[in-house]
Amino acid sequence: MENNKIGHHISEQFNRELEEIRNKVLTMGGLVERQINLATQAFSQSDIELAETVIQQDNHVNDLEVEIDRECIEIIALRQPTAFDLRLLISVIKTINELERVGDQAKRISQMTIHLSDGDNNDHYYELQHISEMVSAMLHDALDSFARMNIKEAANINQQIKSVNREYQSIVRQLITKMMENPTNISRSLDLLWAARALERIGDHACNISQHVIYLVNGEDVHHLSTEELNKKIEPKL
Amino acid sequence: MENNKIGHHISEQFNRELEEIRNKVLTMGGLVERQINLATQAFSQSDIELAETVIQQDNHVNDLEVEIDRECIEIIALRQPTAFDLRLLISVIKTINELERVGDQAKRISQMTIHLSDGDNNDHYYELQHISEMVSAMLHDALDSFARMNIKEAANINQQIKSVNREYQSIVRQLITKMMENPTNISRSLDLLWAARALERIGDHACNISQHVIYLVNGEDVHHLSTEELNKKIEPKL
Secondary structure (H helix, E strand, C coil), X not given: CHHHHHHCCCCHHHHHHXXXXXXXXXXXXXXXXXXXXXXXXHHHCCCHHHHHHHHHHHHHHHHHHHHHHHHHXXXXXXXXXXXXXXXXXHHHHHHHHHHHHHHHHXXXXXXXXXXXXXXXXXXXXXXXXXXXXXXXXXXXXXHHHHHHCCHHHHHHHHHHHHHHHHHHHHHHHHHHHHHHHCHHHHHXXXXXXXXXXXXXXXXXXXXXXXXXXXXXXXXXXCCCCCHHHHHHHHHHHC | CHHHHHHCCCCHHHHHHHHHHHHHHHHHHHHHHHHHHHHHHHHHCCCHHHHHHHHHHHHHHHHHHHHHHHHHHHHHHHHCCCHHHHHHHHHHHHHHHHHHHHXXXXXXXXXXXXXXXXXXXXXXXXCCXXXXXXXXXXXXXXXXXXXXXXXXXXXXXXXXXXXXXXXXHHHHHHHHHHHHHCHXXXXXXXXXXXXXXXXXXXXXXXXXXXHHHHHHHHCCCCCCCCHHHHHHHHHHHC
């Protein structure tokens, strides 16, 4: 496994620093995954208390981003890394920024949960279950591809975004129909729509993370490539 | 002006490299500003041809991001900068990422323009004029604060986001009313809503850029601070 590269320095201290950074990213990733799961659970069950917990916990996500970002820059200044080590630190800086934005989406979904609860009834919302499962799995795989530095897994994640987009479009169509059938549904349907949009964007962030993994391992920026171009790029190295 | 710091190295070559990076960010910023202006013009005038031009030009924005990002990392590897120089390069990497996302929003607005034109009439849409002027000005000021490394200007931008949010909420309320009055308006109103959302997010990106400027000058991460905390942080240094 490629991540042995982290332990290749003569300086034991430097090895430890990089390993620690990597572990912190995974801790932050775990926290963000939990935030999404709790946010979607709160949403589907109209659980306001749980939604409030998610909103409060977003601070921890933000704090972790600031902490890891600062540590990466300190290591760059102090150790003057090049090649793989520098790519690792730059990828981490970018990856934690994506994770922080995923955390924001979890917060947004929770705000929708609270907003929806202002209505007359206590509906449960299962419309978003499928898309939330899809993007949770994508984020999980993206973090796994980071932990294992596995570009094949990373490239796979990029292929899943099309299904997420299709599911999202299907939700939008359903909600428009619902709104047209009964205009009193409009405000509530819009909240559902925002939550669906937040979930779709989590899928985008998972893709971005997987692209940072490919950059880390291959040294190539694949951010704006099509799926076909991406596959061609990574094929010889699989 | 603080940006004299860029020219302080004994190596003339290094000075030139940093100056070039700074200029490229401003070029990219100018291109992105132009993309928003064209996108909102196309939107308000239902100009499909112009909207298509914006979508095509998004590639240039993406290419510039990839190019500047690569150059920053090369300079870090080669020059092993510390302190201000390292903060400059890290801030640039983050700033161009925000600019690229602003470019995505301009593209999204253009897609809405094309989508709206599928309807029966050729309405012109002035509802978004005010919010688009607000966020265009914010982005312009954010780039200006970067060019001048002016943290006072940067801090001001953060205060403007509240007005943008208010304007956005007002647009949402108007559109909900419109949808309720006439359900055949729903699909078109949703497109307007997505465009308004895209503009609001451009305001967020402008804020983020201004926070990168404050980090660059002060060395402090102010990303998750409230307006009050932010003002306290930068006050002694103004």
